[in-house]
Amino acid sequence: MSCPYLEYRSSGDGYEFDTERPFCTVLETFVQPMRADICTGRYALEHGRDCEIYREHVGDGSD
Amino acid sequence: MGYDDYLAGEPVIITAALTGGVHGKEANPAIPETPAEIGEAAAAAEAAGAAVVHLHARRDTGERAFSTERFQAVTDAVRERTDDVIIQHSTGGTGAPLSVRRQPLQTDPAPEMASLDMGPLNRYDHLTSENPRGMVDELYDEMSERGIKPELEVFNDGHLNEVAGLLERRDLEEPVYATLIFGGGTLSPPHPRNLLNAIENLPEGALFNTLGFGPHQLPLTTMGLLVGGHVRVGLEDNVYYRRGELAESNAQLVARTVRLAEELERPVATPAQARSTLGL
Structure with missing residues (x-):
């Protein structure tokens, strides 16, 4: 399941790209490609477990 | 290999890591991402x-891709634009299963070399590349089976035990x-003494490549040149x-390394010389 804070945009945070790229609406920045696999839930990765940004945003930042 | 190889004028093999998969154009717009961009960067390097x-492959969105199809497009673009360069595919892939990680090995033709991560390392706060x-x-x-030379990626000293294993x-x-790798997190701390220590702990007869992340790329690869390593x-x-x-560009970083090697009187290996050294 994809992170609800993931969007695909071609501009934002001072950048303009030719194609849409993963964008984190919590941080308002483009997402690193490896982190985007967490956002999209690829390879059994899961934002609720694996992403500290999501966890902190929803108030579950502690281990 | 070691300082004696430097004194003997052993040619240094320069590897250009063109794109990766951790960061992309959001970190530096000069990072090549499409097959054509990667091919052009390879030719310049x-x-x-x-x-x-x-080499790594990416999706159209810049995100990581591991499929044989995507790697085929990248490797074809590189072969079309380069003369004789040695192609090394990554098999790294934090979070990805073995069935995915092996796909970069299945291009036609197979790459001459491929990376092989020697053990676990952490990514971000909650992710581990388990290997x-x-x-x-x-x-x-x-x-x-496919005649591919492994490049053993040693992210920390514990991975030297894994090489022995x-x-x-x-x-x-x-x-x-x-490849001896230095950086933050679970990587070997980036310090000259740790490079020397890792070299001491390599298996007898092993060749080494020197990789420092971020601001450690310049000093540690320069040190690698001086102690007879590749970079x-x-x-x-x-x-x-x-x-x-x-x-x-990638070529800008390669060109600086060539200038340093020449100042240090270390010849730079051609692809043919590199094949001979590596036994390809």
Whole structure:
């Protein structure tokens, strides 16, 4: 399941790209490609477990 | 290999890590992402002095891709644009299963070399690239079957134990070629003494490649030149040319390494010389 804070945009945070790229609406920045696999839930990765940004945003930042 | 190889004028093999998969154009717009961009970057890196190009593949969105199809497009684009450079595919893939990680080995033709991560390392706060021994062995076996030279990626000193273990479990062709990697997190701390220590702990007869992330790329690869090692530079590992100034291209980073090698009277290996040294 994809992170609800993931969007695909071609501009934002001072950048303009030719194609849409993963964008984190919590941080308002483009997402690193490896982190985007967490956002999209690829390879059994899961934002609720694996992403500290999501966890902190929803108030579950502690281990 | 070591300081004697430097004194003997052993040519240095420069690997250009062109794109990677951790960061992309959001970190430096000069990072090549499409097959055409990666092919052009490979040609420029080869012209600047790189004998090996280390390749990853990406989706159209810049995100990581591991499929044979995507790697085929990248490797074809590189072959079309380069003369003789050695192609090395990554098999790294934090979070990805073995079935995905082995796909970069299945292009036609197979790459001459491929990376083989020697053990676990952490990513971000809650993610680990596990690289268990079973996966390492399976990837190595597929490389062996397809005639691909493994580049053993040693992210920390514990991975030197894993290299020794792999040599006990499998019959690797000589010379063993290991990349010593320095950076933050679970990587070896980036300090000259740790490079010297890692070299001391390599298996007898092994060749080594030197990789420092970020601001450690320049000093540690320069040290690698002086102690007879080979070196890896490129935008995968470091997006800056100097403090506060983004690198313009992979070729710019390769060209600086060539200038340093020439000042230090270390010849730069051609792809043909690199094939001879690596036993390809």
